[in-house]
Amino acid sequence: MNSFELVRPADAGAAVAAAASATADLQGVDVRFIAGGTTLVDLMKLGVERPTRLVDVNRLPLAAIEPTPDGGLRIGATARNSDLANHPTVLRDYPVLSQAILAGASAQLRNMATTAGNLLQRTRCMYFRDTAMRCNKRVPGSGCDAIEGANRSLAILGTSPSCIATNPSDMCVALAALEATVHVRGPNGERDVPFADFHLLPGDTPHRETVVTAGDLVTFVTLPPPRKGSKQHYLKLRDRASYEFALASAAVVIELDGETIGRARVALGGVGTKPWRAPEAESVLVGQKADGALFRKAAEAALKNAKPQSQNGFKIELAKRCIVHTLATATGVAV
């Protein structure tokens, strides 16, 4: 592991200043904020991340989970995933978020991992993690060995000729369905980023994964007020029963008026290059009678533009069935 200096800023402003020298177009590859470290320390050991400066944000007052004036929830950047998943308000009003977080990683990792760290979690693509391989995300312009390689676990939505890496987060799938907002403090002030705009498609710049640039510190995430009577569910499908990344997952937040769907939010994990909101599925659902045929139609719409690689074509049908099952569980409609 390369040497680094550790900086302990006194406040968020000092943290931003300490990180502002980062190389912007590489998302601060030479300067990193560190909180739980569950992704960063792992990647530093592999030589994938090689920061020369770490800015410790663990002691900043960013861990609170508290109500917002409008009745929503404000989740601090360094709130630990386990605290968020087991928070009474989350369990009551945003159960899909609790389910998604608890479906990810292990109890130990959830005790360490934070909200912002999860937002910025890097792909598990083995070509990204192995410095002997070509990877446009790790070394821009070097090529992608995954596209003609072992790509079974990789993405089928949002891919580009440069990158097919999957976003690994479960938490982010729920945040997409809940229409969260990410709050960022940077060298030029503060800004609010709608969740759908936070992560970027790879295009021909897969090394740019989010809108975060040099010195930007994610400070908290807000959730809109819970919608009365909304039904929520998260389902994760994977190669083993626990402690594994998704092959496909779905988060659903849906409202029923009798048998008719009033409002629906559908997001997918394990299949996209970013946490994947599926507005095509939502359009199919709204105003229709909730039944198995409709759910299947919504699933077909969500995967219409899927582009399989040599080994992951199975994910298309898997994701469709995941959506159908999640909708059925959330609504209580038998399929």
Place this chain on the structure above:
Amino acid sequence: MSEGSGVSRRVFLSTAVTGSVAAAIVGPLAATGRAAEAVAPPPAGGTPRVPGAVPLTLKVNGEEHRLEVDPRTTLLDCLREELHLTGTKKGCDHGQCGACTVHVDGRRVNACLSFAILHEGSEVTTIEGIATGDALHPMQEAFVACDGYQCGYCTSGQIMSAVALLKEPCGPADADVKELMSGNICRCGAYPNIVTAIQRVRGGRAKGGAA
């Protein structure tokens, strides 16, 4: 526990880990280049014995240790190499196996994925710190009684996870325990007996288990 195993801590553990450990032991890592000038100046009285090393006060099992560590030292390597608390094991070193599980401020974490210098002021508990004198922790006794291991390499991590689980939200069923123990891999496959041991301590039903 009502049913003692009769195994004393002295028999169970190597005596090498007891007693006070010399302060300011310097690790074997040789740092190159710049490091950590931002954290603190070198300790009073001279330059650190490892280039770039920084002072660290670490509280482990109730005892404070004043150390100098390379900033790259993980909590796991610090415990094993600096403090010689070798009960905590290095398995994968990437947060995938759970062999390195310790408690930081009462919560279980993977010591391999955390830099020691981030734990200034934290209370760290390792497998060496959960017994009371010669009396094993009830979870240690249960692992012995239920044969919750074969080779034993993952056992300290399993027990540290299991002790933490007692204070976490966990349903009553074996399946709930298995889910919350999934971050601890046992290559020997002692899982059924591990679940039995944990359920015994929780006072829940313990089905299956030792043959």
